[in-house]
Amino acid sequence: MLAPQISMRERMGMYNANALKIGLFGPNCSSGRAVTRVPERWSGTWPDNLRLARMADEAGIDFLLPIARWKGYGGDTDYQGATWETMTWASGLLASTRKIIVFGTVHAPLFNPIIAAKEFVTADHIGEGRFGLNLVVGWNEGEFEMFGVKQREHDERYEYAQEWVEVVKLAWSDRQDFDFTGRYFDLKGIRAKPKPFGGTRPLMMNAGASDVGRAFALRNCDAFFTNTASRRSREDTESKVRAVKAEAERIGREIDVYTVGVVTCRPTVADAEAYYRHCVVENADWSAVDLILGKKNITAENHSPADFQTARNGYAQGMGGFPVVGDPDTVARILADMSAAGLRGIGISFVNYADELPYFCDEVLPRLKRMGVRA
Numbered sequence: 001m002l003a004p005q006i007s008m009r010e011r012m013g014m015y016n017a018n019a020l021k022i023g024l025f026g027p028n029c030s031s032g033r034a035v036t037r038v039p040e041r042w043s044g045t046w047p048d049n050l051r052l053a054r055m056a057d058e059a060g061i062d063f064l065l066p067i068a069r070w071k072g073y074g075g076d077t078d079y080q081g082a083t084w085e086t087m088t089w090a091s092g093l094l095a096s097t098r099k100i101i102v103f104g105t106v107h108a109p110l111f112n113p114i115i116a117a118k119e120f121v122t123a124d125h126i127g128e129g130r131f132g133l134n135l136v137v138g139w140n141e142g143e144f145e146m147f148g149v150k151q152r153e154h155d156e157r158y159e160y161a162q163e164w165v166e167v168v169k170l171a172w173s174d175r176q177d178f179d180f181t182g183r184y185f186d187l188k189g190i191r192a193k194p195k196p197f198g199g200t201r202p203l204m205m206n207a208g209a210s211d212v213g214r215a216f217a218l219r220n221c222d223a224f225f226t227n228t229a230s231r232r233s234r235e236d237t238e239s240k241v242r243a244v245k246a247e248a249e250r251i252g253r254e255i256d257v258y259t260v261g262v263v264t265c266r267p268t269v270a271d272a273e274a275y276y277r278h279c280v281v282e283n284a285d286w287s288a289v290d291l292i293l294g295k296k297n298i299t300a301e302n303h304s305p306a307d308f309q310t311a312r313n314g315y316a317q318g319m320g321g322f323p324v325v326g327d328p329d330t331v332a333r334i335l336a337d338m339s340a341a342g343l344r345g346i347g348i349s350f351v352n353y354a355d356e357l358p359y360f361c362d363e364v365l366p367r368l369k370r371m372g373v374r375a
C-alpha cells in the first residue's frame, strides 16, 4: 500500500492548528534541564521517558525534543550524567505514541551522513511522518575527545555541517547511484532507499547562537531554536523574531522561531515562586553549575562578582531557559505573549516532567485555548 502524501507545511504545523507549539525539552537526560539537588529531580530512566511520552501524546503536547549529550557535567548530582542516545530514544518513543512529533538531536560531526540519513528515514517511517531532526554542531569539547573526533574551529563547524546536510538531503531525494565530492566527503555510488515518509522530508531544526549558526539555520532548516525570548520585554522578543524572519525572507526562505522555557506552575504565584527558589536557589547543584560555566570559560577570575553570580543563577535555573513561573493564569499569559511576539513554539522543561505535566495540561492548556493560542 502506498503511504499517504504529506506536505512540508503540514510537517511544519506538526499536523495541528496550534498557533504556539509546546514541546518537552531535555527529558532524555537525568536531571533534565534543572541543575538541582532536590530528590524529586527527573530520573531520565526509560520507564519514566515512556510514561511521560505517552502522557504528553494523550494530552496534546506537540513535540519531544532531546538533548544530545554524551558525557555528564559532574557535580553533586552528576548533572545529565545518564543520557539516552537520541535517535534510538526517538525511535522507541515514536513506536509508542500516536500524534506527537519526536525529534532526534544529532551532532553532525559524529555521524556518517549516509548512516544518519537512513536512521532519520527509519524513525520517520516508525512514526509515520512524525520524526523531526534537530541538528547541532557541538558544544562541549571534552565530549568530542571521547570519540577521537577533533572539534573544528567555530565557523568551519558550520561549513562541515553544510556539506553534511546536503548529503543527507540528497540521500533523501530521488537521485540514485550518484557520487558526492566535497571538501569533507568523497562518497561513491550513493543509494539510499526507502525515502522519508509521505513524499516529503522530516522537519529540520537547528540550535545555534552565533551569526554563522543563525545563517546556517536560515539556509537549511524549517525552524531555528534559540534563546530568543527576551527577559526585557515582549517588544524586544518581537523585534528579534522579526529580524530572523526578515533575514530568511531575503534569501527566499521561511523559518519558524522556537525558544526555550523553564516552567514552574503551581496554584498560586507564591507557591510557584517558593518551589522555584527551593529548587534552583536553595538546592541548586552549584558544583555542577560551576563545571558547566567552566566549560564556557565563565569563571570568577574572568568575570566581575556580580556578572559571575548572574551567570550562575541563569544556569542553575534550567541552563539559561526563560523562567515561566507562576499560577496557571500567569503561565498562560507569558506563553500567549510569546506567541503574540511571533514565536512559533517553545521547548519547556520541569524539575520532574511527569509529576508536573498533568497540572500544566489541565490548567494551562485550556487557558491557552480560550486565549486563541491553542486549537
Ligand SMILES: Cc1cc2nc3c(=O)[nH]c(=O)nc-3n(C[C@H](O)[C@H](O)[C@H](O)COP(=O)(O)O)c2cc1C
Pocket: 066, 067, 068, 069, 105, 135, 136, 137, 138, 139, 140, 154, 207, 208, 209, 210, 211, 212, 213, 214, 225, 226, 227, 260
Ligand atoms: C536552544 C539550544 C539547544 C541546544 N541543544 C544542544 C544539544 O542538545 N547538544 C549540543 O551539543 N549542543 C546543543 N546546543 C548548542 C548548539 O549546538 C551550538 O553549539 C551552540 O548554541 C553554539 O552555537 P554557535 O556555534 O552558533 O554559537 C544547543 C543550543 C541552543 C541555543
